[in-house]
Amino acid sequence: MGKQMTEMLKGTLEGIVLAILSVRPAYGYEITARLRDEGFADIAEGTIYALLVRIEQKGFVDVEKVPSEKGPPRKVYSLNAQGREYLDEFWTTWGFLAERLEQLHTEGGN
Amino acid sequence: MGKQMTEMLKGTLEGIVLAILSVRPAYGYEITARLRDEGFADIAEGTIYALLVRIEQKGFVDVEKVPSEKGPPRKVYSLNAQGREYLDEFWTTWGFLAERLEQLHTEGGN
DNA sequence: GGCGACTATTCAGCGTTACTATGTACTAGT
DNA sequence: ACTAGTACATAGTAACGCTGAATAGTCGCC
Numbered sequence: 001m002g003k004q005m006t007e008m009l010k011g012t013l014e015g016i017v018l019a020i021l022s023v024r025p026a027y028g029y030e031i032t033a034r035l036r037d038e039g040f041a042d043i044a045e046g047t048i049y050a051l052l053v054r055i056e057q058k059g060f061v062d063v064e065k066v067p068s069e070k071g072p073p074r075k076v077y078s079l080n081a082q083g084r085e086y087l088d089e090f091w092t093t094w095g096f097l098a099e100r101l102e103q104l105h106t107e108g109g110n
Numbered sequence: 111m112g113k114q115m116t117e118m119l120k121g122t123l124e125g126i127v128l129a130i131l132s133v134r135p136a137y138g139y140e141i142t143a144r145l146r147d148e149g150f151a152d153i154a155e156g157t158i159y160a161l162l163v164r165i166e167q168k169g170f171v172d173v174e175k176v177p178s179e180k181g182p183p184r185k186v187y188s189l190n191a192q193g194r195e196y197l198d199e200f201w202t203t204w205g206f207l208a209e210r211l212e213q214l215h216t217e218g219g220n
Numbered sequence: 221g222g223c224g225a226c227t228a229t230t231c232a233g234c235g236t237t238a239c240t241a242t243g244t245a246c247t248a249g250t
Numbered sequence: 251a252c253t254a255g256t257a258c259a260t261a262g263t264a265a266c267g268c269t270g271a272a273t274a275g276t277c278g279c280c
Contacts (some may be wrong), residue, residue, distance in 0.1 A: 002203060004125075004191070004199060004203045004238085005121075005203050005206075005207070005266070006121070006202060006236085006266095007120050007121025007124075007236065007266095007267085008120075008121035008122060008203060008204065008207055009116060009122060009207075009235075009266085009267065010117050010120040010121060010236085010265080010266050011115075011117025011118035011119070011262095011265090011266075012118055012119075012207065012211070013266085013267075014117075014266090015114075015211075016210070016211065016214060016260050019211075019214040019215070019217075019218050021216070022218045023217060023218055027228080027229095027231035028228070028229065029227065029229080030226050030228095030255090032216070032228095038210060039206065039210060041212070042223070042266085042268095043267085044267075044268055044269070044270095045228090045229085046229095046230080046231080046267090046268075046269075046270085046271095047267050047268065049228090050230090050266085050267080050268095051231095051233090051266085052229085052266095053230090054137060054266090060183070061163060067253090067276090068225070068227070068228075068275085068276085069227095069276080070227055070228090070275080070276050070277070071226075071229095071274080071276055072227075072228050072229065072273090072274055072275050073228080073229095073231075074228070074229090075228085089114060090235050091111070091215060093112060093114045093115050093118060093252095094118065094211060096115075096149065097118055097119075097122065098117070098208055099239065100148060100149065100150070100213075101122065101125075101126065101129075101204060101208075102124070102236060104126060104129040104130070104238090104280060105129070105201060107129075107133060108129050108132045108133055109254065112228065113265085116237095116238060116265085117237095117238085117265070117266070119237085119238065120236080120237045120265085121236090121237075121267075123237085123238075127271095133226050137257080137258090138257070138258065139256065139257050139258075144255095152239095153239095154238080154239055154240070155237090155257090155258085155259095156238090156240075156241080156242090156258095156259080156260075157237090157238055157239065159257095159258060159259060159260085160237090160259085160260080161237090161238085162237095162258095163259085163260095164236095164237090167247070178246085178247090178256070178257070179256095180244080180245055180246075180247050180248075180255070180256050180257085181245075181248080181255075181256035181257045181258090181280095182244085182245055182247095182256075182257050182258060183245060183246090183257080183258090184257070184258090185257085185258075189255095191235075194254095198240095204232090221278105222280090223276095223278100223279085223280090224277105224279090224280105225277085225278090225279105226259080226275105226276085226277080226278105227262095227275080227276075227277100228261080228273100228276105229272105229273080229274085230271100230272080230273080230274105230277105231270100231271085231272080231273105232269105232270095232271090232272105232280100233268105233269085233270095234268080234269080234270100235266105235268085235269105236266090236267090236268105237264100237265090237266085238264095238265090239262105239263080239264085240260090240261100240262085240263080240264105240267105240280105241260100241263105242259100242260085242261090242272105243258105243259080243260085243261105244257100244258080244259080244260105245256100245257080245258085245280090246255105246256080246257085246258105246273105247252085247254100247255085247256080248253100248254090248255085249252100249254085249255105249261105250251100250252085250253085250254105
């Protein structure tokens with residue numbers, strides 16, 4: 001992946017995953033696959049799992065272990081109230097940043 | 111500043127500064143002040159200076175020392191061809207990310 | 221029954237980035 | 251002198267995503 005994208009994902013990837021979980025619960029492998037499908041081709045699996053551990057420790061998600069038909073049991077994550085609140089803040093922060101950047105982009109001309 | 115913003119700025123702050131320089135050359139103190147005016151209230155001076163050193167070392171900017179009427183001489187940075195190219199890439203990367211996030215935001219409903 | 225392919229999670233070590241906190245230096249006003 | 255404003259610099263820290271590898275379960279094929 002481009003280094004630019006790597007750095008840009010810092011802080012936003014967490015929001016992206018929370019946003020995915022806000023639609024419906026999901027487990028790590030599934031999230032990774034979905035991100036790949038949606039164009040984030042090179043996000044490392046390890047990155048997602050580490051992120052999931054982090055948001056669990058922060059208390060943004062509830063976890064349930066569900067047996068899988070194929071392979072080891074899945075850890076299904078679902079967004080809780082605290083996570084939803086944090087996601088709201090995320091959208092606010094993102095909105096501010098996106099607005100500034102759009103302004104800079106049109107200002108700059110190209 | 112919120113921790114969310116801090117993390118989100120990683121990777122984008124560099125683009126923001128390059129975008130500012132693409133309009134016209136500027137020096138560190140000036141850039142910091144402008145960012146403050148534009149709502150990035152709590153960006154530390156040290157952050158900008160460190161960033162400027164970085165983009166200089168990467169060869170994205172040309173530097174000229176200009177005496178100031180008040181205080182030490184200014185280091186005026188101007189975007190060069192390589193920096194402009196990198197800025198283009200930045201906008202492409204940013205555009206992709208912004209598109210994905212907007213999609214997620216409307217999908218998520220709130 | 222052994223092997224690869226797919227599913228699923230975990231972890232140690234690394235590089236990059238922004239923040240904190242502090243220091244240096246020059247000018248002007250009181 | 252002293253303070254405020256201008257202007258730049260840097261050492262140390264924390265957070266985050268990536269690399270690369272390990273572990274473990276299930277399935278189908280030869």
